[in-house]
Amino acid sequence: MRVSKVLKAICGFSREVVVIGVGVISGPRPVLEIHVRSKLRRRGRCGRCGQLGSWFDNGGGARRWRHVDAGFATVELVAVGRRVDCTGCGPTVAAVPWARHDSAFTRAFEDLVVHDAIVGNKAAAAVRYGISWRAVNNACVRLATEALDRVDLLDGVTAIAIDEVKYKKGQRYLTVVCDHATGKVIWAAKGRSRATVGQFFDALGDRADGLEFVTADGAAWIRDVVAVRAPNAIVCLDTFHVIGWAIDALDVVRRQEWNRLRQAGAAGAAKEFKGLRFLLRRNWENLAPGQRAVIDRLARANRRTFRAHQLKEELRDIFALPPTAARWALDQWLAWASRSKLAPFVRLARTIRTYRPSIEATLEWRLTNGIAESNNASIGRIRTNARGFHDPHAFITMIMLDRAGLNPQLPWDHAA
Ligand SMILES: [Zn+2]
Incomplete structure (x- = not known):
């Protein structure tokens, strides 16, 4: 040879x-x-x-x-x-x-660099290949731009989720749009306002007519714009957000109880209470037996917090039920929450009643919270791997590469 x-x-x-x-x-x-x-x-x-x-x-x-x-x-x-x-x-x-x-890199080399930047982070890729962080970043931008020119992610979408994602401390947000059918991120931009959602609909153009469902949190800056730009779309309240509200309500109850114990001079009990925060937030099925025992002990130690936790977990179960059963169970839950004597949950019950049609639409059309939840988790991982982003555009590039399915194949996989 x-x-x-x-x-x-x-x-x-x-x-x-x-x-x-x-x-x-x-x-x-x-x-x-x-x-x-x-x-x-x-x-x-x-x-x-x-x-x-x-x-x-x-x-x-x-x-x-x-x-x-x-x-x-x-x-x-x-x-x-x-x-x-x-x-x-x-x-x-x-x-x-x-x-x-x-580019000063070959296609194959660049694909490897970007692959490593997505799987790990840009700094690690820079060390691994002996190039600068900036060179890694440029490669990511080049690949994302090329891929976005090639594919039209907005084509044929019928059900989307609109959500906000924090990229930096101090109220800096991106607006992220996902496709319910594929679970992929299809659009992201800096800001969270009516103007940002308007930009998305500008990009969508006539295709907004084909939009049947939009899931979002209760925010007016999303709902108002959708109502005008996609009047035929049914706006559903993502149950992921409703569960988020319940977790927040639970957290308020826990904090109130902790303060009460502290003021009553029960320092030991108060201290133990503080460590509960993350345990209470987590999904019951993900807890180890020892952790479940800690929460079960609350049934005696602090009934109010225990009840708040039950309310949160019950709501999660309801959203997993078939629509008719869920509707009935939600009635029971609302009655229970309203007479729970836990102010945050009484308030939550009122909010849920306000948004009830949107919640029921979500249940009826089976637009489960799966994609918002998994995309939020993955986007959080991208942010953590990069140890935060100062530049929102760099963050958007990485989200699109990773979550829009634009990430490059390894060179030897597409050579054949
Ligand atoms: Zn030319």
């Missing part, structure tokens, strides 16, 4: 790539330099717009692209950066089969 053939196989080059020379620069990390060119053609493609054009010149001479490592060596492709005379863009560097326009 000829050396160039071995190299082509190892580097995963397509038939479009011709190897014309090889060199090694030795060092602790050797650099394998592979001189390449595109297959000769009478005309070239503009790197920016893709139009065919006649050759213009050899540009600034040799250019280099970092490629996937081979063993201990980093691999660099070297080629003349020929330019085409594009009728639209003027003299422009021609497209090359191994790299995206304006």
